[in-house]
Amino acid sequence: MGLASNREIKDDGLIPTGTFKARGLAMAVSKAKELGLKKLAMPTAGNAGAALAAYAAKAGIEAYVIMPEDAPLTCKLECYIFGARVYLVRGLISDAGRIVSEGKRKFGWFDVSTMKEPYRVEGKKTMGLEIAEQFNWEVPDVILYPTGGGTGIIGMRKAFNELKELGWIDEKMPRMISIQSEGCAPIVKAFKGGKKESEFWKDAKTIAAGIRVPKAFADFLILRVLYESGGGSVAVSDKEILEASKEFAREGVFACPEGAATLAGLKQLLEEGNIDKDEKILLYNTGSGIKYTKVYSKTSNWSCHLLPPLMT
Ligand SMILES: Cc1ncc(COP(=O)(O)O)c(C=O)c1O
Known part of the structure; x- marks a missing residue:
């Protein structure tokens, strides 16, 4: 250069999973498994969702991924193929975050958003x-x-x-x-x-x-x-x-x-x-x-x- x-x-x-997001999610999902959590959810721009989906699949934990509808197609596909539930919002990651907060109360999701749990x-x-x-x-x-x-x-x-x-x-x-x-x-x-x-x-x-x-x-x-x-x-x-x-x-x-x-x-x-x-x-x-x-x-x-x- x-x-x-x-x-x-x-x-x-x-x-x-093709991004550094795997580093944090490998750790967070492993700890979630150890602690007996069953449903992990996160708002994502795309890549973190794909990493969550991959490690959750291996751990046998349900993953709920909420992302902007214009997030990269590959990330949506990865989530789907790894077996996560994928929801799209007409908006940004901040809008997806509000849905995860609601899902915590309504469906008992555990929130693995950036910096909201200690292990990522x-x-x-x-x-x-x-x-x-x-x-x-x-x-x-x-x-x-x-x-x-x-x-x-x-x-x-x-x-x-x-x-x-x-x-x-x-x-x-x-x-x-x-x-x-x-x-x-x-x-x-x-x-x-x-x-x-x-x-x-x-x-x-x-x-x-x-x-x-x-x-x-x-x-x-x-x-x-x-x-x-x-x-x-x-x-x-x-x-x-x-x-x-x-x-x-x-x-x-x-x-x-x-x-x-x-x-x-x-x-x-x-x-x-x-x-x-x-x-x-x-x-x-x-x-x-x-x-x-x-x-x-x-x-x-x-x-x-x-x-x-x-x-x-
Ligand atoms: C490819 C890529 N680079 C950088 C970032 C920003 O990462 P951080 O949350 O560590 O600032 C993201 C987050 O989604 C990402 O997917």
């Missing part, structure tokens, strides 16, 4: 633990992460804090940077205003479904991570995300739009001088582009060549 010499990508498009974030700590190990215990200077509900960034920071306490890594920890979309940037706005909490972002819109979160439940924790780590937060446009996804592709990585957003964010931060090109930089690709065939087939000018029938 020629932007920075020391730039690495961590690619969670390669893990089970513990599973997400594996992101930080792996980074530390893969960087040979000399963690990157800066990590760029596409932020929606925030479990990833909170989990990574928790892992680094614990590793520091154990003496496995140095005092110097990565600056954590939240990347959001211009069409939904509540954390960016709050960070730039020096606020402790974000405001609800009206009319949220972006092709990066996972970061279309108008108000994160744990926004105060995300912001705390940004302030305490000396990090920051920037917003990028959908056009920049699509351009960045082509640059990832040139390195053999079919990134999800959320992951591609980190590269668009890096360009901005280098231009502004908030990241130095010689720093050790990590871009977190949170999922596979394969989950977003509709977005990519609509937005890229792609074609295949049809050959005449082969002669026998």
Whole structure:
């Protein structure tokens, strides 16, 4: 990519269910099974629902997944194939969240929403633990992460804090940077205003479904991570995300739009001088582009060549 010499990508498009969401849900569903829960429910932008459905299938637990009707088709299909009950709402993840709250009372669902149970974030700590190990215990200077509900960034920071306490890594920890979309940037706005909490972002819109979160439940924790780590937060446009996804592709990585957003964010931060090109930089690709065939087939000018029938 020629932007920075020391730039690495961590690619969670390669893990089970094709996104980093598997990390948290593997842990949450395992604990739910251990504790004897029978019905798990969550609002989701799509990917977390698919991960819940997969692990719930294996655990023999019922999964109820509520997502926006325009969530990625692959995620809806995954949920269905894994045997979850899938409900679609005409709205955003925040509207889906209200339905889950109602279902808790009416149907006895257990709510596994982002940051509303304690174990997903513990599973997400594996992101930080792996980074530390893969960087040979000399963690990157800066990590760029596409932020929606925030479990990833909170989990990574928790892992680094614990590793520091154990003496496995140095005092110097990565600056954590939240990347959001211009069409939904509540954390960016709050960070730039020096606020402790974000405001609800009206009319949220972006092709990066996972970061279309108008108000994160744990926004105060995300912001705390940004302030305490000396990090920051920037917003990028959908056009920049699509351009960045082509640059990832040139390195053999079919990134999800959320992951591609980190590269668009890096360009901005280098231009502004908030990241130095010689720093050790990590871009977190949170999922596979394969989950977003509709977005990519609509937005890229792609074609295949049809050959005449082969002669026998
Ligand atoms: C692909 C992808 N990237 C990033 C995010 C945002 O994750 P977090 O809740 O950790 O901020 C999501 C959430 O749905 C997602 O699906």
